[in-house]
Amino acid sequence: MSTTSGIMTLSRFIVEQERIHPEATGEFSGLLSDMAIAAKIVARSVNKAGLIDVLGFTGDENIFGEKVKKLDVIANETIIHALDHGGHLCIMASEESNGLIPIPPYHKKGKYVLLFDPLDGSSNIDVNVSIGTIFSIFRRVSEGEDGTLEDCLQPGYKQVAAGYILYGSSTMFVYSTGNGVHGFTFDPSIGEFLLSHENMKIPERGNILSVNAGYINRWEDWMKRYFEYVTQEDPETNRPYSLRYIGSLVADFHRNLLYGGIFLYPPDRKNPKGKLRLLYEANPLAFLVEKAGGAATDGRQRILEKVPADLNERTPLIIGSKREVELVHEFIEGKR
Ligand code: AHG
Ligand code: MN
Ligand code: MN
Numbered sequence: 290m291s292t293t294s295g296i297m298t299l300s301r302f303i304v305e306q307e308r309i310h311p312e313a314t315g316e317f318s319g320l321l322s323d324m325a326i327a328a329k330i331v332a333r334s335v336n337k338a339g340l341i342d343v344l345g346f347t348g349d350e351n352i353f354g355e356k357v358k359k360l361d362v363i364a365n366e367t368i369i370h371a372l373d374h375g376g377h378l379c380i381m382a383s384e385e386s387n388g389l390i391p392i393p394p395y396h397k398k399g400k401y402v403l404l405f406d407p408l409d410g411s412s413n414i415d416v417n418v419s420i421g422t423i424f425s426i427f428r429r430v431s432e433g434e435d436g437t438l439e440d441c442l443q444p445g446y447k448q449v450a451a452g453y454i455l456y457g458s459s460t461m462f463v464y465s466t467g468n469g470v471h472g473f474t475f476d477p478s479i480g481e482f483l484l485s486h487e488n489m490k491i492p493e494r495g496n497i498l499s500v501n502a503g504y505i506n507r508w509e510d511w512m513k514r515y516f517e518y519v520t521q522e523d524p525e526t527n528r529p530y531s532l533r534y535i536g537s538l539v540a541d542f543h544r545n546l547l548y549g550g551i552f553l554y555p556p557d558r559k560n561p562k563g564k565l566r567l568l569y570e571a572n573p574l575a576f577l578v579e580k581a582g583g584a585a586t587d588g589r590q591r592i593l594e595k596v597p598a599d600l601n602e603r604t605p606l607i608i609g610s611k612r613e614v615e616l617v618h619e620f621i622e623g624k625r
Contacts, residue, residue, distance in 0.1 A: 380436025410537020421539030495549020
């Protein structure tokens, strides 16, 4: 006999969370629900990727000089069109769009700001490896009708919510509004995300190391010493660490969130500011990891305290279990 009594859908969860805040107008819940719909539509394209003509490159480059994949564009447009008419947003910005994405004049403007990486891990699209969507939500600070650049360039600690959708062996929607990090798994048979990972906490330590070690000769000295340390044999401190690097930040992050560990994209000779984008990748994941009990820094300061100078700002990223981030800092500060 099957029962639905214990089932918590994402939609129901969003509404129940809203009840905790009596001042809520429902605008924010509407925004999250629109995001969930966008997630289902993108997931559908991702899941059919090998069957329909959506693999490969478009022939264009994005603002970061990277080759754009067809699915990057599909995901970008899907999210924009799922979110631009709900009346919840005043402005958007995306890794795959040049500049701000205004809400069309004929749609109502809301009080929230959405920043997103429509498809993270693009290089893995064509080979059926996990990819994702990352999003970050702020409350607007500007006055007036349309949102402005100022609304998008807020430090990460001001995020009111952040999350990601992981298109993996199953599709998951993970988010936080500051009150715990919750994960929902998509059940295709009923077309709903169901609560599967309530109140996730990242283990305090973990011996999984995610870094592109192919760049070892470009690394700074502290990074080489750290790598040397964690790859040495010492059962007492769980060394050597296990190297796990998918190349989709969101998938590497998700695994480390569940198992404990650390992800690094450090500065190197070729990319002195790292590669990852502060607004679209580092901030939302830093918000989530902190809410789950972990930490995220750029090697000097908390990611969430960085004040962005422009939409495309890059940042080094050290993110994961709290103790593991502290260990990296001991190398950076020359204590080891
Ligand atoms: P995107 O696909 O959105 O451009 O992001 C790719 C990012 C990130 O997902 C991943 O961790 C990193 O690039 C991999 O970079 P390297 O190939 O330099 O390791
Ligand atoms: Mn990305
Ligand atoms: Mn991307």
